[in-house]
Amino acid sequence: MRIGKITTPHGIIHTPAFIFCATKGAIKGVTMEDMRIEQSQIILANAYHLMPAVETIHSLGGFARMSGWQGPTLTDSGGYQIFSMGYGSVSEEIKGNRHFQNTKHNVKITEAGATFKQYTNGNLLFLSPEKSIEIQEKIGADLIVAFDECTPYHVDRNYTEESMRRSHRWEKRSLMHFNKLELQKNDETLPQALYGVVQGGVYEDLRHESCNFINNEDFFGQAIGGSLGATKVQMQSVVATTMQYLRKDKPIHLLGIGRIEDIFNGVELGIDTFDCVHPTRLARHGGALIKHGDADIDTSHINLRNHRFIADDTPIGKSCLCQTCRTYSRGYINHLLKNQELLAIVLIARHNVRFMNDLMAAVRQGITSNTLQQVKKMWLS
RNA sequence: GGAUGGGUGGCUGAGUGGUUAAAGGCAGCAGACUGUAAAUCUGCCGACGGUGGUCUACGGAGGUUCGAAUCCUCCCCCAUCCA
Numbered sequence: 001m002r003i004g005k006i007t008t009p010h011g012i013i014h015t016p017a018f019i020f021c022a023t024k025g026a027i028k029g030v031t032m033e034d035m036r037i038e039q040s041q042i043i044l045a046n047a048y049h050l051m052p053a054v055e056t057i058h059s060l061g062g063f064a065r066m067s068g069w070q071g072p073t074l075t076d077s078g079g080y081q082i083f084s085m086g087y088g089s090v091s092e093e094i095k096g097n098r099h100f101q102n103t104k105h106n107v108k109i110t111e112a113g114a115t116f117k118q119y120t121n122g123n124l125l126f127l128s129p130e131k132s133i134e135i136q137e138k139i140g141a142d143l144i145v146a147f148d149e150c151t152p153y154h155v156d157r158n159y160t161e162e163s164m165r166r167s168h169r170w171e172k173r174s175l176m177h178f179n180k181l182e183l184q185k186n187d188e189t190l191p192q193a194l195y196g197v198v199q200g201g202v203y204e205d206l207r208h209e210s211c212n213f214i215n216n217e218d219f220f221g222q223a224i225g226g227s228l229g230a231t232k233v234q235m236q237s238v239v240a241t242t243m244q245y246l247r248k249d250k251p252i253h254l255l256g257i258g259r260i261e262d263i264f265n266g267v268e269l270g271i272d273t274f275d276c277v278h279p280t281r282l283a284r285h286g287g288a289l290i291k292h293g294d295a296d297i298d299t300s301h302i303n304l305r306n307h308r309f310i311a312d313d314t315p316i317g318k319s320c321l322c323q324t325c326r327t328y329s330r331g332y333i334n335h336l337l338k339n340q341e342l343l344a345i346v347l348i349a350r351h352n353v354r355f356m357n358d359l360m361a362a363v364r365q366g367i368t369s370n371t372l373q374q375v376k377k378m379w380l381s
Numbered sequence: 382g383g384a385u386g387g388g389u390g391g392c393u394g395a396g397u398g399g400u401u402a403a404a405g406g407c408a409g410c411a412g413a414c415u416g417u418a419a420a421u422c423u424g425c426c427g428a429c430g431g432u433g434g435u436c437u438a439c440g441g442a443g444g445u446u447c448g449a450a451u452c453c454u455c456c457c458c459c460a461u462c463c464a
Contacts, residue, residue: 303412
């Protein structure tokens with residue numbers, strides 16, 4: 001475990017840090033002012049989703065400026081969409097959902113890149129390493145990610161290996177194209193930093209091989225991606241194994257992970273940054289993040305739709321200082337949810353954002369003062 | 382007073398002799414959600430019993446039938462129109 005700083009043209013990120021997902025350019029339900037007020041450090045957007053709008057974003061000064069966020073940003077490459085557009089969400093893929101059973105053909109992978117058939121209009125959309133880097137360059141994020149394929153869980157070892165090797169080739173092309181574009185930049189265009197992504201699925205030898213590849217390439221940072229397994233135990237084991245082989249002198253990001261217990265597990269293994277849709281998605285479904293001690297049952301979130309909150313006059317978090325908890329009760333939010341009032345989502349999302357930021361601050365403090373285990377107990381026991 | 386249409390589970394609304402404890406939808410009660418195809422999805426949702434099951438159900442009362450939410454008779458109620 002370690003604390004650190006990542007310096008970007010838009011500011012310094014204190015790590016371990018959580019990165020919020022503004023996939024299409026907005027944090028769902030939260031304004032950028034509130035993101036700042038609730039002490040967020042960095043947000044992320046996605047090259048796949050923003051590809052059609054890339055010229056607009058560029059002409060409006062890039063993602064950070066256009067959105068009003070102004071602070072540090074990261075863009076994802078679109079590699080996750082190779083997985084999600086064909087298989088659905090991580091849990092849907094693992095559990096075997098019906099809806100996405102016949103959508104694999106919506107994504108075609110060749111050595112050149114990936115062609116997506118958009119489910120909305122049937123238009124074809126092509127992403128390659130070079131294309132993804134160019135889009136991310138135009139979006140202007142401080143941190144960007146090499147183009148890879150996020151491998152599903154339900155594929156065999158052969159496919160995982162094949163895919164990993166292709167991802168390596170794609171990442172190498174990403175790096176080459178990135179370096180070329182960086183060299184062409186003048187004083188007015190801000191430098192960016194590129195992350196490589198470790199693949200290899202749940203197979204230790206493949207993870208090892210992938211780490212070796214990433215370790216030896218000139219990436220600014222290293223991200224852990226791909227399938228981390230079907231269970232929490234397996235995920236922890238895959239991440240631990242990967243961390244064992246990954247060099248430690250660069251920032252390390254864990255892609256897509258961000259439940260409370262996973263943050264502690266990751267931090268203990270030396271992860272510097274996390275990103276996850278969980279806090280904001282959970283909020284849209286009525287779920288508020290909570291310290292275990294703040295709930296009457298063993299849980300890391302409460303569903304404010306539940307009948308038991310109907311007359312609850314207390315805030316979501318007993319000691320939370322977010323704008324929501326300063327003013328609104330669980331009972332009121334329960335009422336808003338039952339009446340489909342949009343404000344419910346806004347209030348919960350804002351709380352969840354602050355919750356994650358408070359969590360990360362507590363984690364950093366815990367590392368600094370060598371009391372992480374006590375911090376963990378406060379948040380999880 | 383007359384004419385017509387209708388009364389189905391909390392609401393809405395299918396169903397016109399058996400495979401119907403009764404489609405859908407809503408509401409209700411839970412659960413899931415991890416580089417966002419998601420303000421989404423899944424399950425339960427007459428009553429009693431842990432399932433199996435048992436009982437009570439389609440305005441009310443009779444009747445036809447092996448069998449009725451569905452057909453017949455009378456009654457009650459609602460909507461619209463005419464006096």
